[in-house]
Structures are given as C-alpha cells and as structure tokens.
Amino acid sequence: MVLIGALSLACGAEPKHVPLGPPVPAPAPADLAPEMTERGSRNATFVNHGGLFMPEQMPSQAEALKRLGLQIDPALLSDPLSDLLASIVNFGGCSASFVSADGLIATNHHCAVAALQYNSTPGANLLHDGFVAKSRADERFAGPTQRVYVTRKLTDVSTQVQAALAPITDDLERERAFEKFEKTSVAACERPGHGTRCELKRFYGGLRYYLIEKLELRDVRLAFAPPAGIGNYGGEIDNWRWPRHTGDFSLFRAYVAKDGAAADHADDNVPYEPPHHLELANAPLAAGDLVIVAGYPGRTSNLAVAKELEDTIAWTYPRRIQMYDAYTAALEAVTASDADAKLKSTGYIRRFGNFRTKHRGELEGFARFGVLEKKRAEQAALAEFIAADPERNRRFGAAIADLDAAFAERDRTREEDTALRSEILMPQLVSAATLIVRMAEERQKPDAERRPPYQERHVRDLHDELAGLDKRYDPKIDQAILRLALERIAKTPPAERTPALALIAGNDPTPEHIREAVEKLYAGTTLADQKRRLALFEHATPAELARSKDTLLRMAVKLRPILRDTEDRADRFTGRLLKSEPLYAAAVLAQKGPGVAPDANGTLRLSYGVVRGPEGGGDAFTWLSEVVKKNRNEEPFAAPKELLEAAAAHRFGPYAAAPRRDVPVDFLSDLEITNGNSGSATLDAHGRLVGLAFDGTYESVASDWMFLPGTRSIHVDIRYLLWVMDEVEHADWLVREIGAKPASPTP
Numbered sequence: 115m116v117l118i119g120a121l122s123l124a125c126g127a128e129p130k131h132v133p134l135g136p137p138v139p140a141p142a143p144a145d146l147a148p149e150m151t152e153r154g155s156r157n158a159t160f161v162n163h164g165g166l167f168m169p170e171q172m173p174s175q176a177e178a179l180k181r182l183g184l185q186i187d188p189a190l191l192s193d194p195l196s197d198l199l200a201s202i203v204n205f206g207g208c209s210a211s212f213v214s215a216d217g218l219i220a221t222n223h224h225c226a227v228a229a230l231q232y233n234s235t236p237g238a239n240l241l242h243d244g245f246v247a248k249s250r251a252d253e254r255f256a257g258p259t260q261r262v263y264v265t266r267k268l269t270d271v272s273t274q275v276q277a278a279l280a281p282i283t284d285d286l287e288r289e290r291a292f293e294k295f296e297k298t299s300v301a302a303c304e305r306p307g308h309g310t311r312c313e314l315k316r317f318y319g320g321l322r323y324y325l326i327e328k329l330e331l332r333d334v335r336l337a338f339a340p341p342a343g344i345g346n347y348g349g350e351i352d353n354w355r356w357p358r359h360t361g362d363f364s365l366f367r368a369y370v371a372k373d374g375a376a377a378d379h380a381d382d383n384v385p386y387e388p389p390h391h392l393e394l395a396n397a398p399l400a401a402g403d404l405v406i407v408a409g410y411p412g413r414t415s416n417l418a419v420a421k422e423l424e425d426t427i428a429w430t431y432p433r434r435i436q437m438y439d440a441y442t443a444a445l446e447a448v449t450a451s452d453a454d455a456k457l458k459s460t461g462y463i464r465r466f467g468n469f470r471t472k473h474r475g476e477l478e479g480f481a482r483f484g485v486l487e488k489k490r491a492e493q494a495a496l497a498e499f500i501a502a503d504p505e506r507n508r509r510f511g512a513a514i515a516d517l518d519a520a521f522a523e524r525d526r527t528r529e530e531d532t533a534l535r536s537e538i539l540m541p542q543l544v545s546a547a548t549l550i551v552r553m554a555e556e557r558q559k560p561d562a563e564r565r566p567p568y569q570e571r572h573v574r575d576l577h578d579e580l581a582g583l584d585k586r587y588d589p590k591i592d593q594a595i596l597r598l599a600l601e602r603i604a605k606t607p608p609a610e611r612t613p614a615l616a617l618i619a620g621n622d623p624t625p626e627h628i629r630e631a632v633e634k635l636y637a638g639t640t641l642a643d644q645k646r647r648l649a650l651f652e653h654a655t656p657a658e659l660a661r662s663k664d665t666l667l668r669m670a671v672k673l674r675p676i677l678r679d680t681e682d683r684a685d686r687f688t689g690r691l692l693k694s695e696p697l698y699a700a701a702v703l704a705q706k707g708p709g710v711a712p713d714a715n716g717t718l719r720l721s722y723g724v725v726r727g728p729e730g731g732g733d734a735f736t737w738l739s740e741v742v743k744k745n746r747n748e749e750p751f752a753a754p755k756e757l758l759e760a761a762a763a764h765r766f767g768p769y770a771a772a773p774r775r776d777v778p779v780d781f782l783s784d785l786e787i788t789n790g791n792s793g794s795a796t797l798d799a800h801g802r803l804v805g806l807a808f809d810g811t812y813e814s815v816a817s818d819w820m821f822l823p824g825t826r827s828i829h830v831d832i833r834y835l836l837w838v839m840d841e842v843e844h845a846d847w848l849v850r851e852i853g854a855k856p857a858s859p860t861p
Contacts, residue, residue: 156402157182157724164786164821165711166411166719168317169194174709175722182404182724183799190801191406194265194718197390198801202408202718202794204263204328209409210366211795213394213803213852217368217386218337219262220835220852221793222808223345226364227461229256229336232585236453241460244341246843253335253367255379257585258578260334262368263311264388265718267327271299271314275323279692286682289689297566299325304571309376311571317712318703319417319695326717331386333369333379338848340364340838341754347741349750350467354475354812356728358780358828359741362808363835365848392795394832394853395802398771399725401734405783406722407807407827409794411714414818417699418713420489421518423819425525427480431473437537438466440598448594455588462591472815479816488820499705510701516694524687530612531680537599538614541592542583543641547670548677549576550647554654555674580647587642593632600628613676618669638665714788723785728811729824735831738766738777760841767857769837778831781805787827788818796829805829 160182167175169192176188190198201212208225212218230240233254247253278295282288296314303312303325311330316323339345344361352358368386371377399405415422445462449455480486493514500510539545553576556568566572603615604623615623619631640646641664650659650667659671703710711719727734742761745753769777787794787807796805809828810817817825836854839845846856 156400157404158402160724160784162723162784162786162825164721164817164825166414166714166721166786166788167711169199169718169720171709171711172720179404179722182722184404185799186801191720194268198392198797199408199718200265200390201388201392202410204265204410204716205366205793206259206261206263207412207790208792209411209790209794209807210262211408211793211803212388212391213365214391215387216851217388218391218848218851219334219366219368220795220803220806221364221366222362222806222830223339223360223364224362224464224808225793226256226336226339226345226366227464229254229260229334229366230339231457231460232257232582233336234457236457239457240339241457242342244345244843245336245339246845247337247848249847250337250367250385253337256334256336256366258379258582259575262331262334262366264329264331265326266310266329269325269327270322271325272321272323274299275314275316275320285689285693286686287689288692289685292689292692293566297562297569300566300571301562303327307375315715315717317715317717318699319697320692321696321699321703322712324717329376331368331370331376333377333383335367335369336364337367338365338839338843338845340843342749343752343754344757344838344842346750347753348744350464350471351750353468354471354809354815356782356811356826356828357733357736357740358809359736359744360780360808360830361834361838362830363806365852392797392801392803394836395798395800395804397798397800398833399778399781399798399804399831401725401727403725404722404799405725405785405804405829406720406797406801407783407785407787407791407794407829408718408720408797409787409791409807410716411719411788411794412716412790414714414788416713416818416820417695417702417710418489418819419514419517419521419698420486420493421521423480423486423489425521426819427477427486429525429528431477433532435470435473437602438470440602441540441595442466442470444594444598445591448590449588452588452590455590458586458588459591461586471812475812475815476818479813479822480819482813483816483820483822485816485820485822496701496705500701506701506704510697510704513694513697513701516690517698520687520690520694523690524683527680527683529606529610531683533599533603533606534612534614534676534680537602538596538612538618540599541595542587543592543636543639543666544596544670546580546583546641546647547639547664547666548673549580550641550650550654550667551656551659551670551674552677553651554656554659558656577648577651580651581644583647584644589636589642593636596635597628597632600632601625604628614673617672617676635665635669638663639667640664641666714790716790721785721787723783723827725781726784726826727782728826729813734783735771735781736779737774738779738834738837741779754842757838757842765841765858767837767841769833769840769857771833777834777837779834781829781831782811782826783829784825785827786817786821786825803832805831806835 172192190196203210205221205225208221210219210221213220234240275295278291279288282291299314300312304310309330311328313326340361347360369383370386372384377383445459449459500506556564561570600619603611619628659667725734738761741753744751766777771778791807794807795803796807798804807827807829811826814825840849840856844860846860849856
C-alpha cells in the first residue's frame with residue numbers, strides 16, 4: 115500500500131541571493147530505445163526514466179506522449195486547473211478523483227480504513243465485511259477528520275520568499291522568518307467562511323515556492339467499500355508483491371450546504387457538484403498501452419545528498435523496522451482476546467506492516483542496485499562540476515559541505531528526539547494531553563504569533579481529531595504502547611536517552627517501575643471522557659493545567675520544556691536546510707539541465723509510462739480465475755462466497771477481456787509512484803479512467819531515492835471495480851452513476 119510517508123533559495127556562497135530566473139522548463143522526452151524488444155507489446159521500445167512531474171513540466175513531454183499514443187491535447191496535462199486535472203483531489207493523505215457530477219469520489223480501499231473503523235463495532239465490522247450504501251440516504255459519514263481538498267489556484271511567490279530569507283544568517287531565525295512569511299501569505303489567501311484552505315509549498319528545496327489555494331470539503335461520506343476478502347485480499351503477505359489480486363478500491367461522496375458552500379456534516383447537506391469529473395475508459399486496456407497517473411505523492415528523495423541516504427541505510431530504516439516489529443507484537447498480544455481492541459488496533463497494525471515491508475524492500479534495493487555507491491558517484495561528479503568553474507564554485511561551492519554538516523549536527527540528538535516524538539507521543543491519551551497543554555500555551559498569544567499548527571485556522575481540525583479519538587482509543591492499547599516506548603528507551607545508552615524517560619518512570623526505569631508508572635498515569639486521568647477532553651482543549655489556561663490533579667496532564671506540563679527543546683532543534687535544522695538545499699538543487703540543475711523533476715511534496719504530479727509485465731517476463735495483468743485459485747477460505751486469502759459463486763457461474767458481463775474471457779484484476783506499469791499516490795487516477799491515452807494506483811513492487815521501492823530499471827507500479831483495473839460492484843455486490847445505482855450499465859440489473 116502506497117501510504118503517505120514522513121520526515122524531514124537559490125543562494126550563492128558570496129552573494130547571499132541568486133535571482134530565481136525564469137520558470138524551470140519541462141524535462142527532455144524520455145528515451146525510446148530501439149534496441150529493446152518485447153514481442154507482441156505495443157510501445158515495446160519505450161524506456162522509462164521516471165519522474166513525478168509538475169503539470170507545468172508536461173509540455174515538452176508532448177512528443178514522447180504522442181509517440182506512446184496520447185489522443186488528447188497535451189495542454190490538459192499541463193494546467194492543474196484543466197477539465198482533466200481539476201478532477202484529481204487530495205483525499206487527506208491519499209489521492210482520489212471525482213467520478214460523477216454528484217461528487218462521487220474513487221480512491222483505494224486502504225484509504226478507507228479510518229472511515230470503516232469509524233463506522234464499525236465488534237458486531238458490525240465494516241473493515242471485514244465492507245459496506246454498500248443502498249442509496250444516498252444510506253451513505254455513512256466518514257468521520258470528523260476526513261477531508262477532501264480541491265485545488266483552485268496556484269501563485270508563484272518564489273521571489274517574495276527568497277527576498278524575505280536572503281538577509282538572515284542565523285538558522286533558527288531563518289526558519290522563523292519563513293514561518294512568518296508563510297503565516298502572512300496564508301492568512302491573506304484564505305477567506306473565512308468560504309471553505310478556502312491555503313498552503314505554501316517549496317520545490318527544489320526552495321528554488322521555487324507556490325501558494326496553493328484549495329477548497330476544503332468536510333462532509334465526506336462512505337458509499338462503497340468491498341469486504342476485506344476483496345479490498346485487502348492477500349493482506350501483508352502480498353503487500354508490495356506481484357502478482358497481486360487485490361480489489362483496492364472504495365467510493366465516497368463529498369457533501370456541502372444547500373447553498374453550495376463547504377460545511378460541516380449535517381443531515382440536510384447536499385452532494386457537492388464538482389466542475390469536472392473523470393469518465394470511464396471505453397476501450398480495453400492492453401499490454402504496451404500508454405497510462406498516466408495523476409495524484410498527490412507525498413515525498414521522494416531523489417535530490418537528497420549522499421549523507422542523508424547513508425543515515426537512512428545505517429540508522430533510520432533499521433530503527434523503524436525494529437520499532438514496527440516490537441509494537442506489532444505488543445499490540446497483537448494485548449488485543450488477542452478482545453474484539454473491540456483488535457478493531458481499534460487495525461490502523462496501527464496495517465501502518466506498521468506496510469512501512470516495515472517497504473523499508474525492508476528499500477534496504478534490499480539499495481544493496482542490490484548499489485544505490486548508495488551511485489549516489490556518492492553522482493555527488494562526486496557534481497563536486498567536480500562545481501569546482502571546474504570559478505563562478506559555479508563561488509555560487510555553489512559550500513552546498514554539499516553545508517548539508518553534510520546539517521545532518522551531522524542533527525544526528526547528535528536523533529535518538530532522543532525520535533524516541534520522544536515517534537514513540538512516547540504515540541499513545542492516544544498522551545498525544546491528547548500534550549495537545550491540550552500546547553494549545554493552552556498558544557492560546558495566550560495573538561493568532562499571528564502562534565506556531566502555524568495552532569493558529570485558529572487549524573483549531574477546528576485539532577478539535578475534530580480530539581473528538582474522534584473515542585473511535586480509536588482503548589486503554590489496553592494505549593498503555594501497552596507507552597510501556598513499550600519507555601522500555602525501549604531504557605535499553606538505549608544513557609547518553610542517548612530522552613529526559614522524558616526519567617520524568618515518567620523515575621531514575622530506575624526497570625520494567626516493573628515502568629509498568630507501575632504507566633498504570634498510575636492512566637488510573638489518575640479523565641482524558642478518556644470526550645466532554646472533559648474537549649472542554650480542556652477549548653478553555654484551559656497554562657496556570658489551570660499546572661494546578662491540575664490529572665496525572666496525564668501533569669506529565670504533559672512537565673514534558674513541555676523537553677518538547678520545546680526538541681522543537682527548537684528541529685526548527686534550527688529546517689532553517690539550515692532552507693539555505694543549503696536550494697543551493698544544492700541549483701547546482702544539480704546547472705549540471706543536469708532543468709529537466710530534473712522536483713522531489714514529491716504532496717502537490718499535484720503526473721507520471722507516465724506503459725502497461726508492462728515484470729522485469730524478466732510475465733503477464734502485465736492478473737485475473738479473476740487466479741483470485742479463485744488463490745483462495746484458501748482463510749485470511750488473508752478468503753474471497754467472499756458471492757465472488758466465488760459469480761466466478762463459478764462465469765457471470766463476467768462486459769468486463770471480461772478478450773480473447774481470454776476472464777476479468778482483469780490488477781495490472782502493472784513501468785511508471786513511478788510513491789507514498790501518497792494511493793488512490794491516484796490511472797488514465798489512458800484518451801484521458802479516461804482505467805484504474806487506480808495502489809502499490810509498487812518490492813523490487814521498485816528504492817526508486818524513491820533513485821529511479822531504478824525495472825521499476826513497476828501496481829494498479830487495480832477499473833473493470834474489476836465495476837465487476838465487483840455489479841456482479842458481486844449488486845450496487846447497480848452506483849455503477850450507473852459512474853457511467854456504466856449494469857450487466858444484470860438487480861430487480
């Protein structure tokens with residue numbers, strides 16, 4: 115599952131500011147290597163070099179796209195507000211697209227986990243059973259934290275940001291200056307009461323900045339999700355693997371007030387009418403066909419320095435894998451005999467398993483393809499390029515050394531800072547307590563002086579997060595996580611331990627003392643009560659919290675100075691990168707030309723390639739008959755009885771592919787996707803919907819750092835989506851709404 119991941123000015127060395135210059139031109143077309151042969155496949159000679167391109171980079175791809183069979187005006191791919199790209203939306207960390215005039219949205223099944231969990235009980239487990247709305251009145255509210263963001267406007271503010279940062283020499287002050295610019299520009303962009311949300315995004319480390327205006331839709335409802343035996347078929351065993359047989363899709367609908375304005379969830383809201391929506395493909399997809407993915411990928415690191423990759427290989431990924439293993443085992447043990455707790459642990463377990471597999475694949479890919487050695491060689495070539503010209507040396511000479519020094523400084527406290535932020539703050543009530551304490555602190559300031567996450571524009575989101583905690587919180591899970599966090603920290607060298615350990619568990623943090631401390635914390639808190647939690651969030655003052663007898667609140671008050679130190683270190687690191695990263699990116703562009711795509715940053719991107727089987731040979735599609743053959747009647751290979759019956763009866767309708775007379779399930783392409791691309795629309799040469807991207811292969815995941823030969827992405831075929839909705843779940847009204855005709859209409 116390609117979920118979203120996490121982490122983390124064209125300035126010269128002597129003059130502190132290098133003019134931005136003209137917009138970055140689009141990259142050169144991908145190679146079409148005549149020596150490649152793939153018998154029976156169209157576009158067999160195409161060699162993909164990867165790239166998650168900004169729409170503005172697409173015009174010079176027109177020649178390559180035309181040779182691959184593009185049948186639409188390339189301008190539709192270069193304007194983020196075109197009829198085609200305006201249909202693509204951010205689904206709160208995933209990608210999605212409008213597929214009807216009445217606000218119906220298609221995305222992945224694994225992007226629906228939170229909504230399914232929100233609407234589940236031990237007696238009605240939608241995560242397992244799925245959900246089919248019988249009509250719009252039956253659609254289920256996805257929960258107070260679910261959002262859909264529709265891009266409306268982009269403004270290049272690169273010159274203004276760089277001018278604001280250029281005179282500043284102190285790293286922490288530079289980060290604060292950037293934050294001030296961000297808050298001011300966002301405040302001017304947003305219009306209270308109109309559902310407008312704005313954000314400032316940087317590209318190429320800060321060579322380019324865009325202010326992006328979006329419509330925020332807050333009433334999102336679940337319309338369709340297949341059972342786990344379809345939507346999560348193969349589970350963690352098949353995750354990141356090919357062949358794949360997963361129906362990873364779901365449908366939601368966005369609602370607004372009767373006057374068309376964005377609004378909170380209300381019974382009398384009406385479906386949102388998007389200005390544009392995608393149409394279904396009207397021609398069968400085949401190997402060699404052009405496919406284009408449009409979505410909101412989260413983060414890649416192709417422009418990272420070798421030092422960052424070294425740290426990732428030696429420390430970051432091994433630590434994360436160990437952490438995921440430990441917490442998964444702890445949660446499985448504590449929830450084994452409790453159905454409700456097991457349901458509430460699902461989000462944790464799937465997230466840990468997903469990223470564990472991905473990071474293992476990345477580490478293996480780094481070793482197999484010598485990625486670190488190639489990155490070091492690239493960096494050495496860049497250093498030679500810089501040193502070869504006095505002007506380049508004057509402008510870019512300090513870039514690599516500055517970034518290496520920044521990462522080395524961060525590494526000094528990385529263990530204690532990571533343990534605090536990623537582990538101690540993981541439990542739901544601990545996170546709630548620290549949020550309440552921080553909000554009380556920030557509320558004392560004028561809104562313009564608050565840190566961005568705590569400004570009034572975010573208070574509603576924070577409130578909704580706390581309100582929705584009841585659907586995720588279980589005391590056994592929370593306490594198990596906090597105990598394990600403290601036990602893991604106690605095993606680290608004393609010099610690397612966060613002071614939070616002694617604050618919570620005392621100076622002798624034995625497992626028994628840790629258990630006693632955690633039990634006392636949870637026995638003496640009232641934060642599990644929603645009304646109490648929200649009242650404190652909305653009204654508590656620092657003085658009141660300092661006098662509180664609530665054990666978790668007292669702990670959070672004492673943690674605040676430690677967290678403040680951690681935040682200041684992170685901000686200083688960010689401030690240093692604001693100077694050094696754009697300098698490095700400018701050197702790379704000077705060396706390689708402006709065709710280099712910027713790393714993914716959660717903004718709209720496009721990638722393209724062809725439908726292609728795995729490296730070394732094999733089918734580019736998987737099939738319904740293989741789903742049946744793979745079925746074991748036990749998870750994760752437990753196909754629903756209705757699916758098996760429809761397959762046995764050969765009720766394929768118009769969805770089977772000739773000449774095979776079988777329903778295609780998933781397919782492979784050679785294009786690039788990453789975390790956040792989950793649910794991205796996969797389009798054919800006519801710009802019509804042929805599938806949804808949902809994963810990459812195990813051998814491809816290292817391409818987040820360097821695009822590798824043999825990279826493959828996995829998509830669920832739109833024909834399987836329609837077949838399941840039509841022949842298995844009989845959701846005829848939804849099949850019609852997205853533009854298809856049910857093969858066997860339900861009476």
